[in-house]
Ligand code: SF4
Ligand code: SF4
């Protein structure tokens with residue numbers, strides 16, 4: 001019985017400034033294997049399909065259960081999480097590439113700190129520093145909680161930004177994830193104290209107005225965040241704030 | 250308090266730059282672009298298509314409509330303030346938006362992404378068409394504001410070239426598409442239809458609007474090229490226009506179609 005194998009092609013680049021090349025691998029098939037476990041196999045036996053020795057693939061991953069958000073990459077051309085990309089469900093050869101809109105670090109590892117910068121720019125937090133006891137928090141109604149919970153599932157993977165036609169170097173668009181997080185904290189009884197500041201931030205260049213409503217973000221999001229709803233809701237809040245500003249500032 | 254800026258990145262930034270919180274005025278410009286597409290441009294488009302529909306009642310009725318519009322108070326001011334300037338702004342800023350988007354419909358062939366791309370292409374088609382349309386019909390040839398009676402003939406001559414007719418038909422579809430999806434986008438982006446269901450329902454409304462406008466537009470094109478008003482007179486006297494849609498069919502209509 002011939003051994004079943006898995007063919008994988010990986011776009012590699014050893015440093016941010018070197019030029020990319022493709023390495024082909026052929027691995028023994030194991031039931032239930034995913035893209036990350038396949039790359040672990042390569043690390044354990046770093047030989048390409050034509051028998052040349054190579055280095056293990058550099059990639060980000062941590063939780064292996066789609067909750068840390070670190071393993072996003074282009075799998076057969078589409079942005080998704082590698083740890084939940086089951087090899088049996090993918091067309092072969094499986095083509096792996098790094099996310100294309102983030103500065104490359106090495107191989108499949110990219111620098112996604114722009115999302116962190118954006119979350120800071122919209123103050124995506126509840127401003128409580130824990131230095132003294134504020135007493136019990138305000139009650140959150142279940143209805144509000146049900147609106148907020150789906151937004152809280154974001155794992156900062158940046159898939160929504162990678163697939164967005166408006167997220168690129170000429171627009172400097174903030175991307176759907178940050179808008180959704182602004183909404184999450186605007187709806188929090190203590191977090192809403194910064195709502196106005198968040199809305200002002202999102203009016204800046206690269207803000208919510210750059211969204212072209214292609215709705216790719218909501219299709220690609222591995223955690224099914226209601227991103228288009230968030231963009232719509234925040235879009236209204238920003239507009240109302242802008243009109244208020246025009247008359248009262 | 251924490252007034253100190255975070256240290257500026259020493260080297261040039263790689264990749265997409267972060268949000269410029271609260272800076273710049275692209276918000277205002279972009280929202281003006283969005284709004285101008287609905288009012289005044291969208292409103293004018295509807296007015297224009299309804300006016301064109303008068304052509305189905307014949308050259309006299311069409312001339313009467315042209316005369317009525319050109320009789321509005323401050324009509325030249327209205328024309329510039331509510332049509333030409335907003336149109337030019339919407340078109341030029343639209344090209345700027347188009348140029349900065351990176352369509353990726355090949356990798357992500359999802360319906361919203363297709364519509365995103367179509368909104369850009371229909372916009373570009375409409376822009377190219379409108380430039381030649383305004384030039385050829387409004388600013389060159391017979392001056393229609395002064396000779397409303399010549400309107401039907403002027404359009405008929407234009408549409409007598411089959412390729413020009415094709416240009417008009419394609420542009421009609423593209424423009425109605427762009428407008429009706431634009432209404433949908435407006436509602437979605439300004440937070441009027443945030444919910445998925447609301448957006449889907451409004452999608453049907455906008456699709457119906459688009460089809461209706463396209464049908465109205467194409468029907469009026471047919472008035473100029475169909476057999477009903479062949480060889481319309483080059484100009485109508487004020488008296489002929491006065492009689493409006495009740496006027497006898499123009500002399501040219503009796504001539505049997507030669508081709
Ligand atoms: S709706 Fe489209 S343009 Fe807007 S953030 Fe999502 S993918 Fe980007
Ligand atoms: S919104 Fe979804 S796609 Fe975007 S970063 Fe969060 S989890 Fe990822």
Ligand code: FES
Pocket residue numbers: 060061062063064065066067068069070071072081082083084
């Ligand atoms: S490894 Fe954590 S999301 Fe894939």
